[in-house]
Amino acid sequence: MARVEAVACGSLHEAAWLERNLLEADMPPWNRRPGGEETAIYIVVDARPRTAGVRTSHLARFDDVVGFGPYLGGTRARQAISGLHRAFPLSYTRDRLTGAERAIAARRGIGPQARERFAAAVISALDGTDAEPAREALTAARDRAVAALNFELAGRIHEELAALEWVTSVQRVTVEGGGDQDICGWADGVAVTFAIRGGRLNGWDQRECARSAVARASAVTPPEWTGFAQRNAELAAALIRA
Template sequence: MGSLPNLPGVYRFRDERGRVLYVGRATALRSRVGSYWTNLKGRRHLSRMVPQIVQVEAVVCDSVHEAAWLERNLLERAKPRWNRVRGGLEVPIYLRIDRKGGVPRLVVDYGPFGADRPDDVFGPYLGGTQARLALAGLGRVLPLGYTDERLTGAARDMARIRGVDATDRDAFLATTIAALRREPDAVEAVREQLIQHRDRASAGLAFEFAEKIQQEIEAIDWLVAEQKATVITDPDSDVYGWADDLLVRFEIRGGRLSTWTQRTCRQANAKRFLEQTPDGWRPFADRSAELASRLRDAHERSVHSG
């Protein structure tokens, strides 16, 4: 498996007839794919599949979150024999700015259509747990709820202790939105404050609380990681990459990258396809084609040596 990088991505196995046996995702492709021949652990039901694998194909993704979405989209389109579930187990989630009631607040939603303003919807994200942890982390350092002038009792006392009032509202909201838009300075500011909260909790021997904050940090990292496989605003397009007479094609429909094919194609014939690829997708497409070429060459060498 030396041709595979230890990077996030999606892989699939084919049999001698070229049929797809299985599609999976990985945090580290080389380690994950190699594990099918060394230690299946909780995947023993796949032990009968492994002898049928004759070819490995893979795509490197820009984040584990992107790999999760790509795997889900591929499996919703077609479920190979050895995959147990069509689609995925994680639930698609959105975060939304709710501006009703006078004080904006960040809420979890199950669709992109509940906002008064289109720019107030963020996502989709995979995994309700991750989304709720990220929401908790953002609320910990950007407590919009404490900027309400109508607070009473314990909530008002807590706002006073934390030094928060209505004058902080616009700044908290702007940073929340900027972080969810993946603006680096805002993301770093949120992470730094959460790290300080975590370290203070740990120094005070509140280890369970420190662990919860660490989970919030990781959830925010998950949400703000680059993710192109499912983006509700993306137009329909075809993405092509070419390397060494191998053309790789990805189809994007309805904001979802859900088709991945590859075939032999001469460079002269590939040119008209490559011209269709949107500029923002070119690095992904070129990288995918180069990896596909390496894996094809590795497969051919193994066939000839066998």
């Protein structure tokens, strides 16, 4: 071992995607499983009267619906959908419901008039605008379950909260339809340059150099990546100097 290099990610979800990207890019001899163990999946929000609801999709095709992702982990995506349904039951606003669904919707006072509001709330949670209403609704539901000594239900809701955090956390290293770019950060005599190819961050290079050597690369680094690049340059410098 010559040295240790590390990358500080914005979330566990982002770190999981980065690991997958690196494995797919390098295919190390003893870890050659394209795609890894986790499933890449999308979440679809459908506000159409006959098919309203939130569901998963394995394809990045979103005709007449709103799509989000990719997310790493089918189980987490489905748990997040379960939680979003618990908070904003969009599927109960469809024009055609089963008898059981009509009874549940009636008991909860839900009708087609809530369709746009529920769809907007789910979209706001998934696009990062405002996930707090969903978190508050699930936290309140979990607390009610605990108060009723229904610990199995409380456990399920707790998992839904964790899954919602997973799908709404920072994740920039894998972007559907993304392009190619290099991002660069410099700190204490160390430059780190990350390579994004096809929307996937799948490699980096770090070297000791003067700031002037990477001034141009740093200047063209997109503003949304500046903090990421700077943070990781500082980490690289700290590890080299340790």
